[in-house]
Amino acid sequence: MTAPSVRALSSFVLPLGLLTGLLAGPAQAQTQKLDVPYVPTPQPVVAHMLEMADVGPDDYVIDLGSGDGRIAIAAVKDRGAKAAYGIDLNPERIREATQNAEAAGVADKVTFEQGDLFKKDIADADVLTMYLLSTVNMRLRPVILDTLKPGTRVVSHAFNMEDWEPDATAVIGGSLVYLWVVPAKVTGKWTIEADGQTYQVELSQNFQQVTGSVDGQPERLSGRLEGSELHFTLNDQLYVGRVEGDSIQAVPAEGAVSAWIARRG
Ligand SMILES: C[S@@+](CC[C@H](N)C(=O)[O-])C[C@H]1O[C@@H](n2cnc3c(N)ncnc32)[C@H](O)[C@@H]1O
Known part of the structure; x- marks a missing residue:
């Protein structure tokens, strides 16, 4: 599957597009269906996501639905994050990501785990990255607002969070990137x-x-x-x-x- 442009992403949300991606799963047994098909974020977009979130040595980065691990790996290798974690439902992706972290020489600081992103406790994240779907972002939104520390940066490739307006938006090579900073509660x-x-x-x-x-x-x-x-x-x-x-x-x-x-x- 080639990397999608903004226009191509509109088909990403259509049921047919999703169905195609969801059916193209791994040969391994995987009882739970993917909520999002695998489409890797282009590397220049990964770099920009991490730059927008200002990832640095104090940051623990979590990528939900981590694919081949490119975001978590770049967070440590290119931005010097203290550690990164990726979770993916597909065991094939976890195998790839683990090999990629070893090849990149960051296996000591990057962890990948097979599992459901909705069950992951994300409260420790300083930066949360996502390339999911709007519906998935919206399921995560209350968890993000209620469990993440104020000041945690959340970056999403392509998909927004409806009426929670982003603090910054960028277009990189036709891909949209959104940044939110988790607000303190002052009501x-x-x-x-x-x-x-x-x-x-x-x-x-x-x-x-x-x-x-x-x-x-x-x-x-x-x-x-x-x-x-x-x-x-x-x-x-x-x-x-x-x-x-x-x-x-x-x-x-x-x-x-x-x-x-x-x-x-
Ligand atoms: C669009 S890809 C993004 C991959 C990577 N984050 C990137 O940006 O290159 C979405 C990933 O989410 C994974 N995924 C889908 N549903 C999931 C779930 N419920 N829990 C964990 N991972 C899931 C898919 O296997 C896929 O690798």
Whole structure:
């Protein structure tokens, strides 16, 4: 199967296209059906996915549906990730990926496991990569939002997550790539102390978008989360802070209020 362009990917989601891929499975016994057929991500797209996620030495990278292992292997070999893990339902893919990791000299840092990606605990990931389908992404979305640490980067080749807007999008050689940064959870009541003033704030959150009432007045605050970092404007002033459990600590930023703190409740 050749690498798909954006146009070709539209057929990827058609039942017939899927059926073809799903039937072209391995000779080995595999009782569970694949949720996604095997189509490798072109290497330049792999490189861009890892660049968009800014993969580096502190990162543990998980690729769900890891195919021949190219994303996990490149994460360690080309980006210096501390470790990477790939899971695939198809044992033939796991054999290939394991051989490829050995050939690339990264077998000590890259692990492949045969299994169902929906059963994998992904909470330890610093970066999660996927080339799955929109339907599969949508099944994973609540797990991503509820179990991954705020700030975890999620990169998907070709398929989005509906109304969770990406933080960045790129087109590489006709392939779409999406990046999301898992937002902290800030919904609820907060007390902000700034410049000798106290504000009672109630925040609502729609993924990374944040709005809030202030002292009972609706929509006085609007902002955005980048992982744990919250940027918002209140009374035409910029605030930047880091969400740390039940408090938000001011982060120095140009043009932003310098001394403030928010506490839940
Ligand atoms: C489109 S390929 C992507 C391969 C690789 N991540 C890449 O980008 O080159 C999807 C992979 O998911 C695997 N897969 C499908 N359903 C799965 C499931 N439920 N659990 C684990 N892997 C699955 C397939 O065997 C296939 O290798």
